[in-house]
Amino acid sequence: MSTMYEKVSALAVRETSKSIQEKIVKDAEIELIVNKTLTRKFSISPDSLKEFAMGYLLGEGLIRSLENVEEISIEENTVKVQVDMEDFDIVQELVVGSDCFGGWRQKIEFIDKVESEFTVDKKKLLKSFIKLKDNAFTWQKTGGAHVAALIYKDKFLSREDVSRHVAVDKVIGAGLLEKVDFKNSYIAYSGRMPADMLIKIARVGMPLIASNAAPTTSGYAVAKEAGITMVGFVRGERFNIYTHPHRVVID
Structure with a gap:
């Protein structure tokens, strides 16, 4: 896993001021391309990109299991995924960005109620x-x-x-x-x-x-x-x- 921060110079102002080295978190624009047709860009921390892609696809309903993923490749800040789902074209119409509100009322209608005995x-x-x-x-x-x-x-x-x-x-x-x-x-x-x-x-x-x-x-x-x-x-x-x-x- 790459370091998720970098050091920069900053001016710390308290009762007096002084130059310091401060750690700031990294972010980058990551592009996710699914089946060469669905493209989304995200401002995220540029690590664990495979996990991000898998979790995003599952959470958005673009895959239902790991078996739906045919291929995944990561080149710098671009993640390309090929999935196999019969209703992919229908499902992708409901997809919004992972940090967007979107039409949640419409989306919840397509989700089964969670049934679990977990405690x-x-x-x-x-x-x-x-x-x-x-x-x-x-x-x-x-x-x-x-x-x-x-x-x-x-x-x-x-x-x-x-x-x-x-x-x-x-x-x-x-x-x-x-x-x-x-x-x-x-x-x-x-x-x-x-x-x-x-x-x-x-x-x-x-x-x-x-x-x-x-x-x-x-x-x-x-x-x-x-x-x-x-x-x-x-x-x-x-x-x-x-x-x-x-x-x-x-x-």
Whole structure:
């Protein structure tokens, strides 16, 4: 994995001022080309690009499994993917950028409700956020990155990115490549929980998302309708469960 930051000169102003070397997070314009027809450009951290592409395609419904991916190539800041799906031309009409709001009401109509018997106890949920912070290496150095983790049994797959959406894409892609059972896993991450994030989670089939930040009304509506447990404001020993609380074992 390449270094996700670089050092630059800056003028630090406190009671006095002085020249310092500061670490700032890297970002770059990455182009994703699918089947030579669907093209999207993203401003993201230029690492874990294979995981990003896989997670984005799965989260947008452009693939349904790893078997749909025929070929993937990465050349500098361009990712080219060839997928095999009979209804690709129909599905691509619903695709928006990974950091766009889009027409979520239309998109949720094409998503099955998440059916899962998965549960997680309070202590494990809280511990996952301690580990999430410990794995936020770029954020610790720069303050400029979001971090996301996919937790499945004893696996803790984490990725960082300047975009909270893409951080989640990357861990979904990592989970797909490691053949994680998404219906028995959950996402912990830093960032708000709007509709497009919840649609991504629903389409993958994950039953729970937890964040140290807040939900939005659109995200709440999608979580409630799609059968996803939404947990927010995970901080210290506390959190709020907004939807489908039966999946979090409190006692």
